Amino acid sequence: MIDRYDWPGGTEAMLRFGPASGPVVVLALPPFEEANRTRTLMVSVLRQLADVGIGGVLPDLPGQDESLVATEDATLADWRAAFAACVATLPQPRFTASIRAGALVDGEADVQARWSLSPQTGAELLRELNRTARSAGTPDGVRPLGMTQGTSGYNRIPAQAGIQGQAEQRLAEQRNPGLLPAQEHGDGVREGAAGAAIEIAGNRIGLRLLDALAGADIGTPDRIVRLESDARAADRRLPYPPPWRRAEPDADPAVAQALAADITDWVRTWRAA
Known part of the structure; x- marks a missing residue:
C-alpha cells in the first residue's frame, strides 16, 4: 500500500507491507545508484516479512526515489529528520533495517533496535x-x-x-x-x-x-550481517555476491529469503528477550 508521512520539510511517500499492528521494520536503502540496485530485492524481503506477520515500511527520503525535492537539494540532516519522522508515525514495537549507507540515515529514529547489512560510513x-x-x-x-x-x-x-x-x-x-x-x-x-x-x-x-x-558515522547497529567477501566484524555472514554490484536490479530469491529469515529471527528474539 502507498501511504504518506509528514516531516518538517514537507511530505513524502512510503510503501507499507503487512499488518497495521505488531512489530514493524522500517527500511533504509543506500542512496543514489545502489538504491536502484537493491530496491527490488528489499521489497521482496519486506513482502516475506509481511507473510510471517511483521509489518514493513519503505519510505522515500527527500531528494530520493519519487520525492519532489531535487536530488541536489538533499542533505544528510534532512534524510535523518525525514526517516525519524516516518518512524514516529508507526506503532510500537519498531525496528530499522538498513543496507550499506542506509545505516547513516536511521540512527536518530526512535526504535527498539537496528539491523544492518554491510553498513557503510560516510567516508x-x-x-x-x-x-x-x-x-x-x-x-x-x-x-x-x-x-x-x-x-x-x-x-x-x-x-x-x-x-x-x-x-x-x-x-x-x-x-x-x-x-x-x-x-x-x-x-x-x-x-x-x-x-x-x-x-x-x-x-x-x-x-x-x-x-x-x-565525517558521518553509522553509530552502533544492534545486529550486523555481512557477506563472506567482507572480513570485517559481523554477527553473521552470508555466502552471496553483493546485490548492490549487479548491473541490473534483481530480486534473487535465495538472497531475499536469507535476509528475510535473519530479520525475522532477530525481531522475534529481540521481542522475547
Whole structure:
C-alpha cells in the first residue's frame, strides 16, 4: 500500500507491507545508484516479512526515489529528520533495517533496535562515489558545478583530488566559521537550497551533502550481517555476491529469503528477550 508521512520539510511517500499492528521494520536503502540496485530485492524481503506477520515500511527520503525535492537539494540532516519522522508515525514495537549507507540515515529514529547489512560510513560512501565518477568516464574524478572563479575554495581544488578530497579540503578550510556551510558559498553561486552540486553518473549531488558525509558515522547497529567477501566484524555472514554490484536490479530469491529469515529471527528474539 502507498501511504504518506509528514516531516518538517514537507511530505513524502512510503510503501507499507503487512499488518497495521505488531512489530514493524522500517527500511533504509543506500542512496543514489545502489538504491536502484537493491530496491527490488528489499521489497521482496519486506513482502516475506509481511507473510510471517511483521509489518514493513519503505519510505522515500527527500531528494530520493519519487520525492519532489531535487536530488541536489538533499542533505544528510534532512534524510535523518525525514526517516525519524516516518518512524514516529508507526506503532510500537519498531525496528530499522538498513543496507550499506542506509545505516547513516536511521540512527536518530526512535526504535527498539537496528539491523544492518554491510553498513557503510560516510567516508566509505564518498570513496564509492569517486569510483563511480571515474568508471563513468569522468577524467581525474569530478569537479563542482555552478561555481564561479573566486567564489570559494573549490575552484582551487584540483580535479585529481576527487570527491573525497574536495569534501575534506572544504571542511579543513573553515575560512569563515561564523557562517553555516550553505551560506559560505554566497547567494550568487547557490543553485538551490543545498548550494552548488557535483554531477556523478547523472546524479547532481549537493556539496553540503558531501560535506556532511565526510565525517558521518553509522553509530552502533544492534545486529550486523555481512557477506563472506567482507572480513570485517559481523554477527553473521552470508555466502552471496553483493546485490548492490549487479548491473541490473534483481530480486534473487535465495538472497531475499536469507535476509528475510535473519530479520525475522532477530525481531522475534529481540521481542522475547
